[in-house]
Amino acid sequence: MSQPRPPRSPGHPPSSRSPAGQRIAVYPGSFDPIHLGHLDLIERCRGLFDVLYVAVLSNDTKRSLFSVEERLDMIRQMTKGYPECRVESFSGLLVDFMDQVGARVVVRGLRAVSDFDYEFQMALMNRKLNSRVETVFMVPKDDLTYVSSRLLKEVCSLGGDLSSFLPDIIWQRLKQRLAPAAKSEHA
Numbered sequence: 001m002s003q004p005r006p007p008r009s010p011g012h013p014p015s016s017r018s019p020a021g022q023r024i025a026v027y028p029g030s031f032d033p034i035h036l037g038h039l040d041l042i043e044r045c046r047g048l049f050d051v052l053y054v055a056v057l058s059n060d061t062k063r064s065l066f067s068v069e070e071r072l073d074m075i076r077q078m079t080k081g082y083p084e085c086r087v088e089s090f091s092g093l094l095v096d097f098m099d100q101v102g103a104r105v106v107v108r109g110l111r112a113v114s115d116f117d118y119e120f121q122m123a124l125m126n127r128k129l130n131s132r133v134e135t136v137f138m139v140p141k142d143d144l145t146y147v148s149s150r151l152l153k154e155v156c157s158l159g160g161d162l163s164s165f166l167p168d169i170i171w172q173r174l175k176q177r178l179a180p181a182a183k184s185e186h187a
């Protein structure tokens with residue numbers, strides 16, 4: 001005979017499902033621009049969640065290379081075959097956006113130990129702001145663990161070949177955006 005389950009600790013979310021019974025997750029970030037590491041994570045989320053919001057922060061104080069509209073457009077192009085993906089921008093607190101869309105789960109990628117401190121702080125802060133929010137860390141494919149948008153922009157501006165780290169459409173757009181600056185600097 002099966003044992004009765006122990007009661008959950010107070011404040012522990014009873015389920016990661018929304019009231020409508022769907023597993024809704026948010027994958028937030030700057031995505032400036034989206035790269036194969038991001039896409040690998042999105043692929044891994046398919047099948048784990050019924051709905052995945054890829055959410056682009058729009059009030060970031062960091063200067064971005066691509067506008068929010070450009071980043072949304074690129075992500076939409078990359079995920080157009082994925083019916084469970086919804087691509088949106090958000091401003092303000094992530095937990096407020098999650099409330100608006102009925103999500104309980106934040107997905108974040110962990111590439112290396114160096115990511116851990118920041119991600120750990122963010123996960124705890126988000127939980128403090130809303131105790132129903134859980135953070136799920138996912139690890140990308142091993143040959144993409146050192147890829148970041150920041151590094152890709154730097155390498156591209158110095159003339160490096162990034163065709164193995166970016167979908168071709170994004171690679172072309174990145175080159176178009178950064179190549180003139182690189183050329184004029186070298187002129």
Ligand code: PNS
Pocket residue numbers: 028029030031057092093094095121122123125126
């Ligand atoms: O790709 P990034 O730049 O590492 O993403 C960071 C992001 C967008 C996930 C984070 O800055 C964020 O959630 N910003 C929204 C504002 C917020 O809720 N801040 C408190 C979280 S600790």
